[in-house]
Structure formats: C-alpha cells, structure tokens
Amino acid sequence: METYRLGAMEMRFAQLIWNSAPVSSGELVKLCQRELGWKKSTTYTMLRRLCERGLFQNIGGVVSPLLTREEFAARQSEEFIEQTFHGSLPQFLAAFSTRKKLSEQEIDEIRRLIDGQRG
Template sequence: MPEVKLFDSERKIMECLWQGGEMSAKELAEELEKTVGWSKPTTYTVLRKCVAKGAVERMEPGFRCRALVSRAEVCRQETDELIRRNYGGSADRLVASLLGGKKLSAQEIERMKKLIEELE
C-alpha cells in the first residue's frame, strides 16, 4: 500500500470509519456534526479528499464509505515519518528523546526489555 498522508481533518473521517466500520456519507456527516461541529458540506469535502488519496472507498448505492487503510498502517507511516524527519531516521534517538530524564518503573523497564527481545 502506498503511503497515505492524512491531514488532521482527514484523520477525523478515518477515525469514524475505523470505529464504525462501513458508513454512509450521511452517517459520517451526522457523527462529525455531533463530535466536531462540522457542516454536511465540510464533511463531504474532506471525505472527497480521503477518496482521492485512496484512503477511503466510496460505494454505491447510498454513497457508502469504508476505510482502505488501517489505523495501524497510518500510525506506522506517521511514526516512520516522525523518526525520519526529527531523528535522522534513528529509532533509538526517538526512544532516547521520549525517555529523556524520566524515571521508569520496574514494570515499564521489563516491558521495554520484552519488546526489545521480540525485535531481536
């Protein structure tokens, strides 16, 4: 799957689809009006952008929509971009930045050790 870069507004559409599964554009508009305060035209505009990017599939009849990329894939892409842009592609520098100066509990240290062992 090619990378799909999502703006915050597009991410709101995706969150609805990831939580609710397949939805009609009308259902999306109603949900986003309640949760974000968007008008129907705003939702439809952002939804069209998601379709154009290949993140959402539009199906007829009824302008039904479903996510074509998973939350996990989007998170992986965004994390990879963060590491590349801010840490020179070095994941260990990201981890060092996240942990810098923090006191970890014994449980947290143990979980990190297990993660590292699984990656080896």
C-alpha cells in the same frame, strides 16, 4: 514519502469513520452534522481529501478504512522518527528517555518487543 499528518479536524473526522466503519456516506453526513456541526458539502470535501491520501475509500456509497487506526499510528510514528531522528529508533528512545524516566514495566515491554524482532 507520503505524509501521515492530519490536522485536528481531519483527525476527528478520521476517528468518526474508524469508530463507525463501514458506514454509508449518508449516515456519515448525519454523523458529522451531529458531532462536528458540518454541512454535507464539508463532509464530502473532507472525505474526498482523506480518500485521495489513501486513508479511506468510498465505494458504492460505503465508506471504509484502507488503513486501520493502528496502521495509521504506526506510519505516523515512522514518519516522525524518520524526519526528526533520521530514522534512528535508538536516537528517538535516547531523546525520549532524557525527559521521561522509563518505568521497569516499560523497559520490560521494550525488551520483549526487541526480543520478538530477533526471531
């Protein structure tokens, strides 16, 4: 299974791309220098790493996402539930709700999601 975990700086970098995409690699270098204090080489190293992991692409000097922020979050969630709860969403919800009581609104939203899956 591919891993969709990012370190803190990788996540900040990914957020910059998602917020700016599509963005030229030159503009991304300037953005990272301003926002993260990175040098050009650091930006390109990080970009190469995240492109190799299938999150972004750099074609013709234009950087764009291969996964939306939402798709990435969904894959992170799936991976966490798979590794921590052996893929059992009910076990995850049971563990989650023992520490945090779900509001009526949250319960209703979960019910709507489940009903939508029955389709």
